[in-house]
Amino acid sequence: xxxxxxxxxxxxxxAGVSKGLVSFALNGRPGVSAQTRxxxxxxxRELGWQPSLRARALSxxxxxxxxxVITRDPEIVTGDPFYPSFIxxxxxxxxxxxxxxxxxxxxxxxxxxxxxxxxxxGRRVDGVFxxxxxxxxxxxxxxxxxxxPAVTLGHPETPSPFPAVSMDDRxxxxxxxxHLVGLGHRRIAHVAGPARMLHGSRRRRAFEEAMTRAGxxxxxxxxxxxxxxxxxxxxxxxxxxxDYPTAIVYANDPxxxxxxxxxxxAGxxxxxxxxxTGFDGSDVxxxxxxxxxxxxxxxxxxxxxxxxxxxxxxxxxxxxDTDLPPARFVPRESTTRSxxxxxxxDV
Amino acid sequence: xxxxxxxxxxxxxxAGVSKGLVSFALNGRPGVSAQTRxxxxxxxRELGWQPSLRARALSxxxxxxxxxVITRDPEIVTGDPFYPSFIxxxxxxxxxxxxxxxxxxxxxxxxxxxxxxxxxxGRRVDGVFxxxxxxxxxxxxxxxxxxxPAVTLGHPETPSPFPAVSMDDRxxxxxxxxHLVGLGHRRIAHVAGPARMLHGSRRRRAFEEAMTRAGxxxxxxxxxxxxxxxxxxxxxxxxxxxDYPTAIVYANDPxxxxxxxxxxxAGxxxxxxxxxTGFDGSDVxxxxxxxxxxxxxxxxxxxxxxxxxxxxxxxxxxxxDTDLPPARFVPRESTTRSxxxxxxxDV
DNA sequence: AGAGCGGTCTAAACCGGTTTAGAGTCAGAG
DNA sequence: CTCTGACTCTAAACCGGTTTAGACCGCTCT
Numbered sequence: 099x100x101x102x103x104x105x106x107x108x109x110x111x112x113a114g115v116s117k118g119l120v121s122f123a124l125n126g127r128p129g130v131s132a133q134t135r136x137x138x139x140x141x142x143r144e145l146g147w148q149p150s151l152r153a154r155a156l157s158x159x160x161x162x163x164x165x166x167v168i169t170r171d172p173e174i175v176t177g178d179p180f181y182p183s184f185i186x187x188x189x190x191x192x193x194x195x196x197x198x199x200x201x202x203x204x205x206x207x208x209x210x211x212x213x214x215x216x217x218x219x220g221r222r223v224d225g226v227f228x229x230x231x232x233x234x235x236x237x238x239x240x241x242x243x244x245x246x247p248a249v250t251l252g253h254p255e256t257p258s259p260f261p262a263v264s265m266d267d268r269x270x271x272x273x274x275x276x277h278l279v280g281l282g283h284r285r286i287a288h289v290a291g292p293a294r295m296l297h298g299s300r301r302r303r304a305f306e307e308a309m310t311r312a313g314x315x316x317x318x319x320x321x322x323x324x325x326x327x328x329x330x331x332x333x334x335x336x337x338x339x340x341d342y343p344t345a346i347v348y349a350n351d352p353x354x355x356x357x358x359x360x361x362x363x364a365g366x367x368x369x370x371x372x373x374x375t376g377f378d379g380s381d382v383x384x385x386x387x388x389x390x391x392x393x394x395x396x397x398x399x400x401x402x403x404x405x406x407x408x409x410x411x412x413x414x415x416x417x418x419d420t421d422l423p424p425a426r427f428v429p430r431e432s433t434t435r436s437x438x439x440x441x442x443x444d445v
Numbered sequence: 446x447x448x449x450x451x452x453x454x455x456x457x458x459x460a461g462v463s464k465g466l467v468s469f470a471l472n473g474r475p476g477v478s479a480q481t482r483x484x485x486x487x488x489x490r491e492l493g494w495q496p497s498l499r500a501r502a503l504s505x506x507x508x509x510x511x512x513x514v515i516t517r518d519p520e521i522v523t524g525d526p527f528y529p530s531f532i533x534x535x536x537x538x539x540x541x542x543x544x545x546x547x548x549x550x551x552x553x554x555x556x557x558x559x560x561x562x563x564x565x566x567g568r569r570v571d572g573v574f575x576x577x578x579x580x581x582x583x584x585x586x587x588x589x590x591x592x593x594p595a596v597t598l599g600h601p602e603t604p605s606p607f608p609a610v611s612m613d614d615r616x617x618x619x620x621x622x623x624h625l626v627g628l629g630h631r632r633i634a635h636v637a638g639p640a641r642m643l644h645g646s647r648r649r650r651a652f653e654e655a656m657t658r659a660g661x662x663x664x665x666x667x668x669x670x671x672x673x674x675x676x677x678x679x680x681x682x683x684x685x686x687x688d689y690p691t692a693i694v695y696a697n698d699p700x701x702x703x704x705x706x707x708x709x710x711a712g713x714x715x716x717x718x719x720x721x722t723g724f725d726g727s728d729v730x731x732x733x734x735x736x737x738x739x740x741x742x743x744x745x746x747x748x749x750x751x752x753x754x755x756x757x758x759x760x761x762x763x764x765x766d767t768d769l770p771p772a773r774f775v776p777r778e779s780t781t782r783s784x785x786x787x788x789x790x791d792v
Numbered sequence: 793a794g795a796g797c798g799g800t801c802t803a804a805a806c807c808g809g810t811t812t813a814g815a816g817t818c819a820g821a822g
Numbered sequence: 823c824t825c826t827g828a829c830t831c832t833a834a835a836c837c838g839g840t841t842t843a844g845a846c847c848g849c850t851c852t
Binding site: 148149150151152153155156159161163178181182185186189193198199200201202203204213217219220221222325326327329330352355356358359360362363381382384385386387389 | 495496497498499500502503506508510525528529532533536540545546547548549550551560564566567568569672673674676677699702703705706707709710728729731732733734736
């Protein structure tokens with residue numbers, strides 16, 4: 099049985115001073131003579147003393163932890179490259195700051211609100227990330243009501259007291275559409291994310307606007323839940339249409355990869371007979387054949403910036419909104435010239 | 446400015462009793478009259494009181510949280526389906542138990558040990574998961590030294606005081622090899638994980654043994670770091686050999702998918718000219734073309750069982766080792782008969 | 793010499809729960 | 823009628839830190 103962990107009282111006793119002075123010395127606060135400080139630090143070192151976060155948390159009323167709630171059915175969480183990268187970015191910021199990340203994975207939106215409540219009510223975290231914003235997102239109101247600092251990924255629609263860290267994804271969609279239009283495509287479809295999610299509907303609108311600007315009708319849009327299986331269904335439906343598309347812009351990579359599979363299985367040559375673009379730049383999309391043209395967003399730095407902003411909020415600053423460099427379209431192999439001749443402009 | 450959160454003292458005052466009795470009533474302990482208990486519960490409800498986990502943590506000397514440290518360079522963490530599913534499984538167990546998951550993502554093994562130390566020294570967690578076991582894994586000794594309950598995913602080589610929750614992955618590899626041999630393949634290669642990782646070398650050994658049992662030489666084995674980019678390189682090397690393989694068994698899905706891309710890019714028809722199997726059953730592998738034959742392991746239940754075992758360890762029980770149902774091989778479209786005729790047995 | 797002051801340090805309160813020792817009340821047994 | 827024991831409850835200690843009020847010291851200034 100190893101010895102009990104030393105407490106600050108043990109250090110005080112060994113150094114021959116009071117508890118309070120030990121606390122002062124270890125936190126580098128003034129009012130401790132250099133000589134005594136050294137003696138205290140020495141004693142702490144000898145005992146291998148480490149402050150108990152629990153005691154600190156209680157007395158300074160901080161949890162030294164941030165909360166992240168991920169709402170995804172288990173099916174989609176697999177394969178989606180966003181969260182792992184985002185979390186890696188968050189960690190990069192938290193670890194040096196002595197903070198920890200408390201993660202909650204829940205299946206649906208009711209459980210999501212309950213999870214936020216639980217994290218905050220138990221005082222487990224000092225602040226929360228709000229990701230995957232939805233229309234009229236109840237979490238904003240909840241966080242305000244719980245009086246907890248928060249940061250939103252993207253600008254919510256409803257007025258929000260919390261700083262937002264955003265990455266423009268419209269530019270990427272527009273670039274993808276422009277790229278396809280430049281290759282002569284006219285019948286371009288979009289496999290969109292769920293309309294209730296802000297980035298789902300925003301990407302869809304960006305698609306529609308880009309099409310309109312190019313003088314094309316944005317008639318072929320299928321709404322999905324971002325799952326690979328949805329990509330399969332949507333692609334099948336689109337390809338079965340009499341006015342089947344020559345190019346499909348997918349709202350994420352897993353659906354694009356699944357769509358590619360559907361097209362290939364149907365005997366279509368990609369990209370010669372069908373061009374495909376993804377979104378979010380998964381590692382695997384880079385290595386499949388043909389390599390996926392996609393819109394890459396830097397989820398890692400999104401994570402670290404969001405974490406930094408949240409920490410500043412907690413520290414009492416009022417950080418403003420941050421706009422990250424926009425996601426950018428990276429053409430690879432899955433897009434090429436339209437199989438059908440571009441009608442001449444004067445026709 | 447919302448009102449300060451009520452404490453147990455507020456509840457006590459409102460109910461006209463002492464703090465201690467409130468604590469007893471709320472924890473359902475005997476020694477409180479039914480009438481008083483109701484009055485206390487009513488007061489707590491009226492005030493919307495929620496116990497502070499911080500205070501509880503300090504007084505009962507528990508963190509009510511479990512630690513998971515993930516060591517992966519950001520490149521591989523993306524695309525790997527294991528951790529998201531595993532975490533979902535863990536959550537399923539923790540949430541009802543009022544526990545939280547503290548997640549740490551670190552880039553390398555030094556940072557990994559430091560992360561465990563930090564979680565435990567700060568008393569942030571009551572127990573830790575040890576995943577991705579390696580040979581002579583320093584974390585076992587560290588956890589013992591830190592005197593923290595732990596659970597290992599798989600049986601470590603070195604004697605370990607901690608319960609292990611294992612899933613046999615050899616059977617899956619063997620089934621894959623047998624499947625390929627049955628299809629007439631003789632030149633079967635293996636793209637292995639890193640030898641320093643237990644599951645990397647164990648899958649490799651299972652491959653070699655299955656080959657030997659089938660009377661074949663297991664000469665073509667390439668060691669990798671589990672990254673998709675490694676799968677690309679390994680596949681190129683294998684296909685460039687004069688005695689190129691007719692089938693490749695990959696140690697994980699991302700490498701298999703990348704390898705498929707390499708083969709297709711080289712003009713090989715998969716599976717007609719090259720059969721491919723993966724490992725771990727990613728969602729995306731199911732939807733690509735050809736759909737990936739792979740070994741699926743139930744990472745979700747792995748997570749919940751491991752969490753349950755760890756919670757029991759923390760509660761002072763001595764749970765034994767658990768063996769989950771073995772990962773099983775699921776043939777899909779990426780494997781078929783060998784393109785070369787099977788030599789007759791008597792030749 | 794005494795007041796004033798900065799520097800150093802101690803004692804004790806505090807954070808919000810849990811837990812223990814013991815006080816008070818009441819019923820039933822002797 | 824008193825003793826015993828069960829039941830209910832209070833007061834206070836405790837977890838391990840932080841923070842505040844104030845004591846004590848030696849010094850300078852008038």
